[in-house]
Amino acid sequence: MSHVLITTDGSDLALSAARAAFAIVPTPEKVTILAISEATPELVSDGGGIEGPTMTPAEVDKVITDGNRHADSALLGLSVLVPQGVPVDRILEHGDPGATICMVAEHIGADVIVIGSHGKNWIKRVLLGSVSEYVVHHAKCPVLVVPAPRDREDAPAHEAAATN
Numbered sequence: 001m002s003h004v005l006i007t008t009d010g011s012d013l014a015l016s017a018a019r020a021a022f023a024i025v026p027t028p029e030k031v032t033i034l035a036i037s038e039a040t041p042e043l044v045s046d047g048g049g050i051e052g053p054t055m056t057p058a059e060v061d062k063v064i065t066d067g068n069r070h071a072d073s074a075l076l077g078l079s080v081l082v083p084q085g086v087p088v089d090r091i092l093e094h095g096d097p098g099a100t101i102c103m104v105a106e107h108i109g110a111d112v113i114v115i116g117s118h119g120k121n122w123i124k125r126v127l128l129g130s131v132s133e134y135v136v137h138h139a140k141c142p143v144l145v146v147p148a149p150r151d152r153e154d155a156p157a158h159e160a161a162a163t164n
Contacts, residue, residue: 002029005110007101009035010074013116017146021114024144031082032089034104035071036097037064045155068092098134106140114142 004021008014022028055063075090082088091110093100103112117132132145 002112003032003109003111004028004030005032005034005108005112006078006107006114007034007036007076007097008074010070010077011116012094013118013146014074014078015081016149017114017116017144018078020146021144022081022083025112027083028086030087030089031080032091032104032108032110033075033082034091034093034101035074036093036100037067037071037099038095051125070125097126097131098138101131101135102112102138102140110141112141113139115143117145117147158161 004025006014006018006021008018036050061117071092075092079088079090092103102114104110113135115132115135117130132143136143136145
């Protein structure tokens with residue numbers, strides 16, 4: 001596995017997933033770090049129906065700018081974990097996280113995707129969806145799913161990673 005795609009949302013879970021990736025692949029040939037902002041003009045301003053948008057253009061711009069700032073910070077925060085000498089690309093995308101991760105992985109030719117899992121129970125996954133589950137089922141390369149630390153204590157080692 002030479003090209004590792006690591007996803008981040010700036011959380012401790014994303015940092016934990018990156019650490020796990022570098023424990024398994026200590027010197028990848030290349031690392032791409034991906035942050036996704038779900039704040040898009042359509043998503044942020046939608047919801048007004050016949051009455052029109054629920055946010056002003058200035059409010060939409062602020063939400064998008066804040067989302068981009070958070071994503072940029074997440075990209076930089078995870079970058080410090082990449083082993084020295086390994087080339088790093090940082091990508092900020094907008095849109096649906098699961099589909100975007102799969103699209104980027106295919107586009108860059110990633111050999112493995114690394115993603116954290118918040119450990120939602122079955123009901124929450126059904127109702128809310130799970131980005132990591134989506135990626136495991138739709139990615140065209142192997143996927144390393146690193147569970148949240150509290151979930152790792154109870155889970156057998158073989159459940160820590162799922163591959164496609």
